[in-house]
Structures are given as structure tokens and as C-alpha cells.
Amino acid sequence: MDQLEVDLGGRPVLRDINLRLDRGELVGLLGPNGAGKTTLLRAILALTGIRAGRVLVGGKPSRPGRCEIGYVPQRHEFTWDFPISVEQAVLSGRTGRMGLFRRPGVADWRAVGAALDRVQLTELRRRPVGELSGGQRQRVLVARALALAPRILLLDEPFTGLDMPTQELLGDLFTSLAGAEHAVLMTTHDLVAAVDTCSRLVLLNGRIIADGHPADLQDAALWTTTFGVSDTSPLLKLVKAI
Amino acid sequence: MSITDFLTDLFNPNLAFLPKALAIAVMSSIVCGVVGCYVVLRGMAFIGDAVAHAVFPGIAVAFVLQGSLVLGGAVAGVATALLIAIFSQNRRVKEDSIIGVFLVGAFALGIVIISQAPGYAGSLQQFLFGSITGIPDRDLYVVGGAGLVILGLVLALHKEFVAVCLDREMSRSMGLPVFWLDIVLYVLVTLAVVISLQTIGNILVLALLITPAAAARLLTDRLGVMMLLAPVIGGSAAVVGLYLSWSYDTPVGGTIVLIATAVFLAAWLLAPRHGLLARRWRRRAGQGDGSRPSSLSDPSSRQEASPVTR
Numbered sequence: 285m286d287q288l289e290v291d292l293g294g295r296p297v298l299r300d301i302n303l304r305l306d307r308g309e310l311v312g313l314l315g316p317n318g319a320g321k322t323t324l325l326r327a328i329l330a331l332t333g334i335r336a337g338r339v340l341v342g343g344k345p346s347r348p349g350r351c352e353i354g355y356v357p358q359r360h361e362f363t364w365d366f367p368i369s370v371e372q373a374v375l376s377g378r379t380g381r382m383g384l385f386r387r388p389g390v391a392d393w394r395a396v397g398a399a400l401d402r403v404q405l406t407e408l409r410r411r412p413v414g415e416l417s418g419g420q421r422q423r424v425l426v427a428r429a430l431a432l433a434p435r436i437l438l439l440d441e442p443f444t445g446l447d448m449p450t451q452e453l454l455g456d457l458f459t460s461l462a463g464a465e466h467a468v469l470m471t472t473h474d475l476v477a478a479v480d481t482c483s484r485l486v487l488l489n490g491r492i493i494a495d496g497h498p499a500d501l502q503d504a505a506l507w508t509t510t511f512g513v514s515d516t517s518p519l520l521k522l523v524k525a526i
Numbered sequence: 527m528s529i530t531d532f533l534t535d536l537f538n539p540n541l542a543f544l545p546k547a548l549a550i551a552v553m554s555s556i557v558c559g560v561v562g563c564y565v566v567l568r569g570m571a572f573i574g575d576a577v578a579h580a581v582f583p584g585i586a587v588a589f590v591l592q593g594s595l596v597l598g599g600a601v602a603g604v605a606t607a608l609l610i611a612i613f614s615q616n617r618r619v620k621e622d623s624i625i626g627v628f629l630v631g632a633f634a635l636g637i638v639i640i641s642q643a644p645g646y647a648g649s650l651q652q653f654l655f656g657s658i659t660g661i662p663d664r665d666l667y668v669v670g671g672a673g674l675v676i677l678g679l680v681l682a683l684h685k686e687f688v689a690v691c692l693d694r695e696m697s698r699s700m701g702l703p704v705f706w707l708d709i710v711l712y713v714l715v716t717l718a719v720v721i722s723l724q725t726i727g728n729i730l731v732l733a734l735l736i737t738p739a740a741a742a743r744l745l746t747d748r749l750g751v752m753m754l755l756a757p758v759i760g761g762s763a764a765v766v767g768l769y770l771s772w773s774y775d776t777p778v779g780g781t782i783v784l785i786a787t788a789v790f791l792a793a794w795l796l797a798p799r800h801g802l803l804a805r806r807w808r809r810r811a812g813q814g815d816g817s818r819p820s821s822l823s824d825p826s827s828r829q830e831a832s833p834v835t836r
């Protein structure tokens with residue numbers, strides 16, 4: 285991303301964003317509510333108009349429908365009461381790729397099977413999505429993104445509302461994806477999980493406040509500016525502790 | 527009247543309108559049942575209602591000009607559907623308000639237009655409540671042709687409709703033309719409504735769209751099954767409804783809708799997994815004998831799926 289600027293409803297939301305994401309990286313995007321995290325992901329996907337700057341994916345301008353990017357939106361974007369099985373929900377991630385008027389073929393089902401394997405949902409593949417727990421639902425969404433076999437994975441708050449074991453399972457999955465030459469970018473409000481799993485953290489609040497390895501982000505000022513909290517906030521204690 | 531009497535009447539050349547009415551009622555309920563699945567799953571029942579009312583001015587114009595009612599209704603309905611789709615892109619006024627505006631506006635226009643035609647009261651009643659007499663042969667082909675086109679489009683675009691229904695944001699990121707898919711779906715709903723108006727009538731047509739699909743949803747958790755069940759329920763309601771209406775001289779639209787409603791209520795009570803009785807029964811079984819594999823020891827029902835089982 286090069287000098288990226290985004291306005292929404294006439295208000296500036298993102299300014300002066302320069303960010304480079306490489307293969308093998310697992311980057312955590314941290315910032316308060318309204319910081320523009322989701323907007324940044326949408327800008328990368330070319331789902332929102334940008335005012336200035338550019339987003340390049342693999343050297344080419346980003347546009348919707350490119351298969352290099354897998355997107356995992358927040359869990360509430362999905363219609364969970366829809367009468368559809370887990371494997372069909374995952375298959376729906378390939379709809380754009382199959383093309384209009386086409387039916388899913390062997391390659392599509394093979395990709396679905398592989399994605400379900402990765403998130404360990406193979407046993408539940410015939411279960412209706414409405415009968416899954418929060419953690420299982422999150423895994424369905426990740427599998428749906430993986431069904432495209434993307435090089436880049438964008439995740440919007442994948443850990444929100446999940447217990448520790450499930451966070452760990454997903455965290456391990458993201459780490460192994462990054463290890464397999466994927467580039468992974470995830471927003472999160474879970475500092476502990478972010479520090480634990482990410483190879484790099486980006487602090488965002490309208491602009492990029494800091495960008496580096498978790499160990500290099502000890503300076504309390506970075507965190508107070510990003511989150512607008514006072515010097516005595518428990519957040520800082522947490523930062524110091526980890 | 528016995529079934530054999532009904533069959534005799536069906537093949538009685540003096541009652542030629544009866545088989546025609548039956549054919550149109552069955553075809554349109556099948557089409558409505560299929561399209562209605564999307565309407566129910568997306569929670570767009572209100573759009574169906576709007577479109578049903580919006581076709582009225584078109585029918586009124588066609589009536590005044592002595593043209594094809596189906597065609598007139600289709601033009602007006604599609605125009606309204608497009609207006610709703612376009613206006614609802616502006617998020618400042620919510621979709622349901624937009625629909626409310628156009629629904630009543632179009633209906634008002636229809637009333638004003640039709641009042642210009644002499645002797646409109648009788649025909650007004652026909653539009654509103656449906657009738658089985660006076661169907662021109664031409665309409666039989668129009669309804670059949672339109673039905674095939676609608677079902678064909680549903681078959682062709684099914685996976686796109688499902689994707690948009692599941693997750694609009696994701697569909698956009700996949701590069702699907704979400705806006706155009708919405709428009710096509712609105713137009714399909716409109717056409718399904720228009721071809722059903724003749725027998726069911728303007729006010730009750732919504733039931734043909736919603737009730738069979740909603741009943742089917744209660745009976746299954748699989749979309750494919752739901753989209754087969756809904757037209758079967760709708761088609762059967764049409765046959766049984768027409769038979770009863772012919773036997774007891776009741777209004778045909780109302781009778782068909784009552785049958786469909788009865789099926790819905792039965793599904794609500796008796797559905798194998800989510801019906802009221804099945805839940806009661808499972809609860810009893812779960813309490814009675816701890817050793818048999820009850821729903822409580824099945825991890826699948828441990829989660830939020832069982833607010834009533836508890």
C-alpha cells in the first residue's frame with residue numbers, strides 16, 4: 285500500500301498508509317474501535333473507493349474477484365440460520381471463481397475438502413451451519429477463504445468471542461499458513477493472542493502509529509497514542525507484562 | 527362433491543375454464559414456491575408484498591386499454607422492483623421505508639387509473655381476490671413460458687443467489703455483481719407474483735410466495751430439499767384448494783391460501799426435528815431414560831441450537 289488515503293461519508297478515515305506485506309508474515313493489526321481496521325482490509329480488497337494512493341497485490345492494482353486474496357469477514361456478516369451444510373458454505377467461497385452458470389466440479393470439491401482438513405472440520409462437514417458453536421463458525425469462515433487457495437489471507441477479528449483452546453487452534457493454523465509462504469493480516473482486539481501469534485504488529489488509528497516486531501513495541505507512548513488511553517491504563521500494564 | 531365429480535367437471539367441455547384455471551394455479555404455485563425460498567431466506571417478504579401491490583397500476587392500464595393483464599402487470603412490477611433496488615442503494619432511508627413509499631404510491635396510482643374505466647367495481651374485485659373464470663387461452667402460454675424462464679434463471683444463478691444471501695461482503699470481494707443479482711432476483715419475484723395474480727388475486731398472492739417456502743423451511747435444514755418441498759406444497763395446495771373451492775363454492779384464492787396455511791401450521795407442529803411436538807417428545811425422552819442416547823448427550827445439540835430443549 286502506497287500513500288493510501290480513504291474517506292467514508294466525507295470524513296477522513298485513513299491517511300498516509302504505507303504498508304508492505306510479504307509472504308511468510310503473520311501481521312496483527314491493532315487499534316481502537318473506529319480506528320479504520322476494517323476499512324483498511326476493505327481497501328485492500330478494493331471494496332471501498334480510495335481517495336489517493338494505491339494498493340498493489342502481487343504488483344498489480346487490487347480489484348474484487350482476484351483469487352490471490354482470501355477474506356474472512358467478521359462473524360456476524362454471515363447468515364448463520366441459512367439451511368446449508370458446512371461443506372456447502374465452504375464451497376460458496378469459490379462461487380466467484382467458478383464463474384456464472386457453472387456448477388462445481390471435482391477441483392472445487394477437492395479444494396473444499398483440503399480447506400476443511402486444514403481447519404479440522406472434516407467430521408462436521410454435513411452439519412447445518414446454524415448448529416455450530418462460535419469457534420466452529422469461525423473455522424468455517426476461515427475454510428471458506430482457504431477454499432480459494434489464496435496467497436494472502438485477510439482476517440477481521442477472528443479471535444473475538446473465542447475461548448483459549450480455539451484461539452490457539454486458529455493461531456497455530458495462521459502460523460502454519462504463514463510458514464507455508466502465505467501472507468496473513470488479521471485485525472484483533474486481543475493483545476495477548478496477537479503478541480503470541482504474530483510475527484509483526486501494526487498499530488493503527490487513522491494512520492499507522494507503529495509497525496514492528498512485538499518485542500520492539502515496548503514504548504508506552506505508542507500505545508497511549510494509538511488507543512487514546514491514560515498513562516495508568518491497564519493496557520500498559522498488559523503491554524509491559526508481555 | 528366427490529373427487530370423481532370434480533374429475534368429470536374438469537373434462538366437461540362446457541366447463542373449459544376449469545382445467546385452464548387449475549393449470550395456471552398449479553404452475554404459478556410451483557414457480558412461487560421455488561422463488562419464495564429466496565424470499566423467505568433473505569427476509570424479503572415485504573418486497574414480495576410491495577411488488578404484488580405495484581403491479582396494480584400496470585394491470586389497471588392494461589384493463590383500460592384492453593391489453594394483456596399479465597404483460598401490463600409485469601411491466602409495472604419490474605419498474606417498481608428496479609426503482610426499489612436503485613433507491614435502496616442510498617442507505618440514508620432504509621429499504622423498508624423505500625418499499626413502503628412505492629408500495630402505497632403504486633397502488634394509489636392503480637386505483638386512480640382503474641376508476642377511469644366504466645364498470646370497474648367488478649373487475650376491481652377480480653384483481654383483488656382472483657377468479658377462475660375469464661382466463662384467455664393466451665394467458666396459459668404466457669404463464670407457462672414465463673414460469674419456465676423463471677425456473678431456468680433460478681437454476682442458472684442458484685449458487686450466486688445463495689452466495690449473496692449468505693454473505694454480501696464476501697460476495698463483493700469475490701467479484702460477484704451483487705447489485706445486478708439483487709435486481710434479477712427482484713424481477714424474478716415480480717414475475718412469479720404477476721403470473722399468480724389471475725387465480726389468487728392481488729391481496730393474497732403474497733401467501734403463495736411465502737407460506738409454502740416457510741413451511742418447507744420448517745421441515746428441513748437442507749436448501750435443496752427445501753426448494754423441492756416448497757413447490758410441492760404450493761402445487762398441492764393449489765389442487766386441493768381449487769377442488770374445495772369448486773365443491774363448496776368458496777373463493778378460489780382464499781381457499782388455496784387457507785390450505786397452504788394449514789400445511790404451514792401442520793409443519794410447525796409436526797416437523798421431524800424442529801417441530802413443536804418433536805421438541806416436546808425429545809425433552810420427555812431425554813428426562814425419562816439417561817442411558818439411551820438422548821439429544822442432551824449428543825454434542826450437536828449442546829450449543830445454541832436448543833433454546834427450547836432446555
Ligand SMILES: Nc1ncnc2c1ncn2[C@@H]1O[C@H](COP(=O)(O)OP(=O)(O)OP(=O)(O)O)[C@@H](O)[C@H]1O
Pocket residue numbers: 292293294295297315316317318319320321322323324
Ligand atoms: N459507511 C460508512 N460511512 C461513513 N463512515 C464510516 C462508514 N463505515 C465506517 N465509517 C467510519 O470509519 C471509521 C473506521 O471504521 P472501521 O469499521 O474501519 O473501524 P474498525 O477499526 O474496524 O473498528 P472496530 O474495532 O469497531 O471494528 C469509523 O470512525 C467509522 O465511523
Ligand SMILES: [Mg+2]
Pocket residue numbers: 321322323440
Ligand atoms: Mg472492524
